[in-house]
Amino acid sequence: MTSCPLPRSRYEKILLGHGSGGKLSADLLQRIILPAFENPTLNGLEDQAILKLPVSKGRLAFTTDSFVVKPIFFPGGDIGKLAVHGTINDLAVGGAKPLFLSAAFILEEGFAIDDLDRIVKSMSLACKEAHVELVTGDTKVVDRGKGDQIFITTSGVGWVPETCSLSIANAQPGDHVLVSGTVGDHGIAILSVREGTLFETPLQSDTAPLTSLAQLILEVCPETRCMRDPTRGGVASTLNELAIASNVGVKIQEAAVPLKNEVKAACEMLGLDPLYVANEGKLIAVVPSRDSEKVLAAMRNSPLGAQSMKIGEIVEDHPKRVTIQSRMGAERIVTLLTGEQLPRIC
């Protein structure tokens, strides 16, 4: 896509006045935000979006996330694309069809309007690809040195069929743990930009919308216990939350965890455990063992799940704990990290 050049204006940087609710706010909205998302609900400029839901039966899914990733542009994406995918994925892994998004921007005085334009265009494209509409939003400006370029908070609503009841409290001993592809790509992609190029070809973030993959899993296996996208904190944190909520043990096979060579190399070089590194286009599904092969086959046929693997099982032993068995056969506990491995990863 070649994006057309932004019409030149008097303002090339964000001013405090762009957050005033006055003429500059209106200008920013008319010139940058509305043209990107162009839909009748947003164009109405009401204080709230009023939305017709597609069917009356079912339940509402509602989620929110703030995005403070640094740098704001990185291989494979940017803060805007991430903010759209992150919120869509939190709906999708709950079994919901994502429908509508909101976006609230906190801009730092002096932020380049061209960068904002690039980010909202990227968000718009991500929305179109995922068949969701961005229907309401807000823009605030903070004084220079009191923010960091741009923070974006997206919220999303979706619709869940009445029959669907996924929960991290549902896992049962014997269930299989599946992951939809290579682990740690997003975190290492961000880190490689921060640390200077670690690789000859830059590793791309895996940021992607998981709706189709999640829906596919539910079609093939309506008894799926739960799905999660292992973002911040990685696979290790997600599995720990699951073990605690379901009061079960989780046993992972190290050899089964799919890893890109670059991620493996970077983790070895930097002393990181890839299980804790963030993903933005992967999901973990816990399914009854009888359905595991069928679900894996379906996932592998899907573009975003080609490298899906069964990485472990739910066990009765060591409830509330996650263990990993190394290639050499040794077993160790995978705890929740106390500190922060990679700040501002999403």
Added chain:
Amino acid sequence: MTSCPLPRSRYEKILLGHGSGGKLSADLLQRIILPAFENPTLNGLEDQAILKLPVSKGRLAFTTDSFVVKPIFFPGGDIGKLAVHGTINDLAVGGAKPLFLSAAFILEEGFAIDDLDRIVKSMSLACKEAHVELVTGDTKVVDRGKGDQIFITTSGVGWVPETCSLSIANAQPGDHVLVSGTVGDHGIAILSVREGTLFETPLQSDTAPLTSLAQLILEVCPETRCMRDPTRGGVASTLNELAIASNVGVKIQEAAVPLKNEVKAACEMLGLDPLYVANEGKLIAVVPSRDSEKVLAAMRNSPLGAQSMKIGEIVEDHPKRVTIQSRMGAERIVTLLTGEQLPRIC
């Protein structure tokens, strides 16, 4: 309400690890956030809230706002209370019954956990008073000097009856413009803290939930054209947006605009026009002239509307423009401000 003292912990300040998705994140959630809001949906700790809507007929209202007010504690409220009321009010003035809120926190490394605790307790109280549930959220931490203590983004969903169709594009010549009380209280309350005490008794912010008042207006006058809460940018900006969207003129009588003496004095002292100063617990309603008296009487009987006034009329003259007639009879145009009168007012 006497709040019980926070159990002492190893951490008195926010660390980067509190945003990691690991042990510290879980600790913050369990110790500060969940106890404040205590409801089964939030306690489920899923990535999304799954919600049953009360009735199947109607439409969904959806809104979002970021709050970056400075200082974070001020007479009459704090950033948390404001974040709850602000989003509830954006739903309420659209004719919706607010149901569920989300909250996303962006915390600066080093922020006092006691202050966070005070803010979430205040949010919780505001939710209870307004009969909404905070059902989902997120917490991110940015490095010291890259944020400013705390930013909060709230989103809200509500339910609008099928028959309700308010819009700022609905105003018609002859309609009356009503305001629910004194103008500029919130902005001047914030300013008075920033500038040092301007008054002997501190002026309080008017932050309040407008749901009951909005519902009352719609009961008394189902033909209400639109309602708005004149927050950032004040009454002047709201009326300008309305004039543009409805392609009408708006004519205000200066003598009719209710003003507290302190606000009048502060505005005169600082050279501010109270029409541009933010309100956080007031609404503007545009109603057909035949219903105006009846609506005003009902508003005045409501605790939040005791000082309601008719401040002007919709006119055919000067479409897309707002004018004000001074006490001396002179008429001037009330434009949208270009710059920022009071940055970070909400």
